Amino acid sequence: MAEVVFDQASRIYTPGATPAVDKLDLTITDGELVVLVGPSGSGKSTALRMLAGLEPIDAGSVRIDGRDVVDVPSKDRDIAMVFQSYALYPAKTVRENMAFPLKMRRMDKEEQAKRVADAAELLGLTDYLDRKPKALSGGQRQRVAMGRAIVREPRVFLMDEPLSNLDAKMRVQTRSQIASLQNRLEVTTVYVTHDQVEAMTMGDRVAVLRDGALQQYATPSELYDRPVNAFVAGFIGSPAMNLLDLRRSGDGVTLGGMEIPLHREVRDAAGSADTVTVGVRPEDLALDSDGSGGGVKAVVDVVEELGSESYLYAHMAEDEATTLVVRGPGRTNVRYGETIALRVDADAVHAFDASTGARLA
Amino acid sequence: MAATIEDTSTTTSAPARTEGSRRPSSVGPVLLTTLTWIVAIGFFFPVLWMVLTAFKTESAAYTDPPTLFFSPTLEQFEAVFDAGIGPYLANSLGATAISTILVLLLATPAAFALSLRPVEKTQDVLFFFISTKMLPVVAAIVPIYVVVNEIRALDNIWTLIVLYTAMNLPIAVWMMRSFFLEVPKELLEAASIDGASLGRTLREVVLPIISPGIFATALICVIFAWNEFFFAVNLTAANAGTVPVFLVGFITSEGLYWARLSAAATLAALPVVLAGWFAQNKLVQGLSFGAVK
Numbered sequence: 001m002a003e004v005v006f007d008q009a010s011r012i013y014t015p016g017a018t019p020a021v022d023k024l025d026l027t028i029t030d031g032e033l034v035v036l037v038g039p040s041g042s043g044k045s046t047a048l049r050m051l052a053g054l055e056p057i058d059a060g061s062v063r064i065d066g067r068d069v070v071d072v073p074s075k076d077r078d079i080a081m082v083f084q085s086y087a088l089y090p091a092k093t094v095r096e097n098m099a100f101p102l103k104m105r106r107m108d109k110e111e112q113a114k115r116v117a118d119a120a121e122l123l124g125l126t127d128y129l130d131r132k133p134k135a136l137s138g139g140q141r142q143r144v145a146m147g148r149a150i151v152r153e154p155r156v157f158l159m160d161e162p163l164s165n166l167d168a169k170m171r172v173q174t175r176s177q178i179a180s181l182q183n184r185l186e187v188t189t190v191y192v193t194h195d196q197v198e199a200m201t202m203g204d205r206v207a208v209l210r211d212g213a214l215q216q217y218a219t220p221s222e223l224y225d226r227p228v229n230a231f232v233a234g235f236i237g238s239p240a241m242n243l244l245d246l247r248r249s250g251d252g253v254t255l256g257g258m259e260i261p262l263h264r265e266v267r268d269a270a271g272s273a274d275t276v277t278v279g280v281r282p283e284d285l286a287l288d289s290d291g292s293g294g295g296v297k298a299v300v301d302v303v304e305e306l307g308s309e310s311y312l313y314a315h316m317a318e319d320e321a322t323t324l325v326v327r328g329p330g331r332t333n334v335r336y337g338e339t340i341a342l343r344v345d346a347d348a349v350h351a352f353d354a355s356t357g358a359r360l361a
Numbered sequence: 362m363a364a365t366i367e368d369t370s371t372t373t374s375a376p377a378r379t380e381g382s383r384r385p386s387s388v389g390p391v392l393l394t395t396l397t398w399i400v401a402i403g404f405f406f407p408v409l410w411m412v413l414t415a416f417k418t419e420s421a422a423y424t425d426p427p428t429l430f431f432s433p434t435l436e437q438f439e440a441v442f443d444a445g446i447g448p449y450l451a452n453s454l455g456a457t458a459i460s461t462i463l464v465l466l467l468a469t470p471a472a473f474a475l476s477l478r479p480v481e482k483t484q485d486v487l488f489f490f491i492s493t494k495m496l497p498v499v500a501a502i503v504p505i506y507v508v509v510n511e512i513r514a515l516d517n518i519w520t521l522i523v524l525y526t527a528m529n530l531p532i533a534v535w536m537m538r539s540f541f542l543e544v545p546k547e548l549l550e551a552a553s554i555d556g557a558s559l560g561r562t563l564r565e566v567v568l569p570i571i572s573p574g575i576f577a578t579a580l581i582c583v584i585f586a587w588n589e590f591f592f593a594v595n596l597t598a599a600n601a602g603t604v605p606v607f608l609v610g611f612i613t614s615e616g617l618y619w620a621r622l623s624a625a626a627t628l629a630a631l632p633v634v635l636a637g638w639f640a641q642n643k644l645v646q647g648l649s650f651g652a653v654k
Binding site for chain 2: 052053054073074075079080081083084085087089090091092100101104105148152
């Protein structure tokens with residue numbers, strides 16, 4: 001049970017170059033599950049490893065329950081980590097693997113056995129306790145790695161892409177298991193992933209990183225509804241938000257000859273800029289099915305039918321280079337090559353500065 | 362690729378065959394197998410000859426052409442022991458065993474540091490280690506002799522132990538390093554988070570993984586130390602002489618007695634063969650260490 005604070009924490013591999021983690025400020029409250037997400041090279045794993053004590057903290061500080069851990073070795077930080085590769089000790093049985101951190105802390109033998117048995121029960125590993133890791137499936141290995149973290153009853157769980165070596169079905173299943181386990185144990189958890197779906201579904205709060213810098217730290221719904229910049233807007237959500245650089249005209253911007261209105265605050269924030277980056281989520285592009293002709297014309301390139309919904313990948317009728325993704329109804333009758341008309345509501349438009357990418361109002 | 366190879370071998374080995382009768386057949390592989398056997402027997406024959414001759418009488422050993430079937434005798438081995446191979450065997454065993462243990466004790470931490478805890482100068486250090494093998498031993502023997510003589514350590518088994526340790530250490534460090542490099546870094550990180558000390562991590566996490574590598578390294582050290590001749594012949598005499606020295610002395614003192622020399626040589630080769638046989642399973646695992654997984 002602990003609060004974790006990154007305070008201007010930086011990791012600089014080579015002086016002068018861009019820091020791997022640049023002045024990260026992050027407060028993770030007790031019992032919270034926070035997901036660090038970003039593309040590869042964004043510094044999310046490095047940030048986690050700084051908290052784990054596997055990377056030095058070159059500037060700033062990291063505090064666990066108010067205690068600065070910059071000079072504290074990993075083993076004294078009272079943390080447990082689940083690695084992407086699981087890092088199980090190959091020569092030890094499942095039981096020995098899970099008991100190892102307890103043995104290293106010279107815990108009473110009976111207590112060790114009890115904790116291992118409890119964790120094995122919780123994770124459904126009781127029948128496998130005497131096996132070696134190589135005789136386990138990927139999902140079982142993953143659970144052993146979880147078990148080794150749980151038995152410690154640490155103050156903080158660290159998870160570095162723990163699901164990325166599992167197949168798609170296992171991943172979804174294990175994702176919810178981890179989330180419910182974390183809810184039950186109420187241990188502060190920092191979870192690193194490159195998968196924004198994992199971030200959205202698991203995190204109480206999500207920190208989006210890019211090039212070592214924190215972009216936005218918010219709840220999943222806030223990230224989705226009010227991304228602070230074009231990067232977050234494009235990164236969160238699947239399929240990604242449509243982001244288009246559009247010219248200003250009148251009270252809005254022009255898309256395929258149509259004017260998309262912008263709110264007054266956005267126009268004020270944009271000032272005199274003559275282009276604005278406009279973002280519209282696929283579900284906010286309405287198919288103008290009655291054909292009254294008021295919408296933006298686009299030609300369908302690909303139809304992805306998912307059953308409950310469909311995604312239409314289209315390009316503008318007037319401009320081949322501009323492509324859009326539109327969410328349509330399930331079992332749509334729209335086909336490849338058809339021209340569709342789209343409408344956009346001003347309330348659904350996200351507007352960003354075309355040069356900095358920052359959100360406009 | 363495989364099909365292409367087979368095609369060429371069939372056409373070159375059986376050019377007379379008509380197109381119609383061509384099967385994806387066996388002439389090429391059979392030829393290759395035969396060739397392999399011939400080469401293998403060619404390499405093995407001298408050893409076989411040596412072992413066979415060791416069980417012959419001296420007169421039978423001189424028969425021309427050599428006989429393959431004869432009534433074996435142990436008299437040559439008795440003669441070799443009578444000539445006093447015992448102390449030499451003991452010296453060889455001692456020098457080999459102790460130097461190998463010392464090498465492993467020193468090389469393991471060195472290889473660990475050089476593979477899993479690299480620093481800026483790691484590459485230079487590695488090069489320095491291997492560079493000590495670049496100077497021919499012949500070129501170094503005079504200063505070594507002078508030093509050993511000065512400290513009054515000639516004909517002393519510990520001199521050989523120190524030299525054999527120094528001789529095998531660079532190779533052992535390099536070999537062990539390549540095995541250590543195969544250890545996933547996350548394992549060490551997991552161990553450090555789990556609270557294991559460095560020694561504990563080495564013993565409980567790393568060594569079980571690289572034990573095949575340790576066996577392989579030990580076997581190489583044993584072979585090199587056991588077969589070492591140059592230091593032994595120059596720095597030892599009656600007290601600390603090793604088996605190779607004994608063998609040579611045997612030739613000069615007894616003249617060309619083939620059967621007796623063969624018996625002595627067989628005895629000299631036996632421990633290495635035994636060590637190899639003993640370590641075989643471990644060694645195969647060790648050599649294929651990187652390939653699996």
